[in-house]
Amino acid sequence: MFAWFRTDIVIEYWPLFLRGLWTTLELTLIGIFVGTVLGLLLGLGKIAHVEQGPWKWPVRIAVKTPAQLYIAFVRGTPLFVQILLIHFALVPLLIHPENGLLIQGDLALLLKREYGAFISGALALSLNAAAYIAEIFRAGIQSIDSGQVEAARSLGLTYAQTMRSVVIPQAFRRMLPPLGNEAITLLKDSSLVSAIGLAELAYAARTAAGAYARYWEPYLFISLIYLIITFAMSYGVHRLERKYKNP
């Protein structure tokens, strides 16, 4: 019944699919990790607030407003456009053999040739995820009853201690489901970086499809792979939720 399905295409391109899968997983893991770290900082930045005293304006201008603008920009523009912007505009500005702001010379040449698309892709996905994760952190932290903060502060805990021992542990439980969703979104959105020539799963499928002019096999095959990984991720998040559910 599945005779029409030419498994030989998948088998022939198996090494490319495998490398693509590996790249997709790398991109996703980097995106989750960097996105979570940056997202926590951005999220805390967005709710940073000093009621009075000399720090009121510095905090607003140097911390809160930049975080707000960054999040608004990333959430308000398409990821696809962000990928192109980062790959063709931002990264060449920073890493360029002649006049890169960050890295120049032979190292820049090497990075560009060997890892150019990967650096841009990982950067774009991480920066994008950070904005969404920042909102998850912000919402999670703000959902904690203000009485919790008051109780901790009234015992003499500092703001940082209150966040660490009281607010973030409680917020984390509420943030798990949306964080899981974000990880799954990230995995699927990583397919967009095939547009800049990064050889991940979707790129592998496109290559195989182009060679045989057959579209069902490669795209169904990678769909299945995406599906398996997203199922595994949902299951993992579900287990974590149960583990961290209130006792």
Add this chain to the structure above:
Amino acid sequence: MIQVADLQKYFGKKKVLNGINCDIKDNEVVCIIGPSGSGKSTFLRCLNALESAQGGTITVDQFTVTDPKTDLNELRTHVGMVFQRFNLFPHMTALENICLAPLSVKKVSRSEAQSQARDLLKRVGLADKENSYPQELSGGQQQRVAIARALAMEPQILLFDEPTSALDPEMVGEVLDVMRSLAHSGKTMIIVTHEMAFAKQVSDRVFFMDGGQILEIGTPEHIFSAPRNERTQLFLSKIL
């Protein structure tokens, strides 16, 4: 010793504290009574700087609360607070709730914090509940854990913000019993309450507040049997 002079507080444009003046001596038990919205809780929360004052001065022992240079975290270890809604940390057991501040602020050892916490739980009659989470406890039990938590920092002063208002009637007594025994232990206590019988029984002085001001200060006998201020009379006539 607490000294408050001409304390002013606004929420936005609304004036909630309109020139509070009072002195509270060491080891004194003061109950603050008055109608809802009279600024009782706000006044209490100004004393440990959970609310910031916009005018006037507050000094609490060696701390000038209204001075921006004062280390508020240090002040707060000196002034414990018990809240209307308990505000226990739901992800921690009763014992962990009590140990948190000694561990992170005083940096005592875990074994020391735990043995002190067990003593405190015994003192509030909950020695067998150390491993219970807040949601496994009744309201009265939760509030007693919250009192033990506030005592763990060995504060000189304890603030109670309507500690029995969120409780079912049958649980009010157990919390008041704990507070009564504290009142005899020589701590300064300031209690915002609607429990008039309790106020009459334990307090050295009673403050009557209305409209963001302290309108009358006196011994419980004076306030409850012969109030001089018209609004005190009206308030008491409605509730007694």
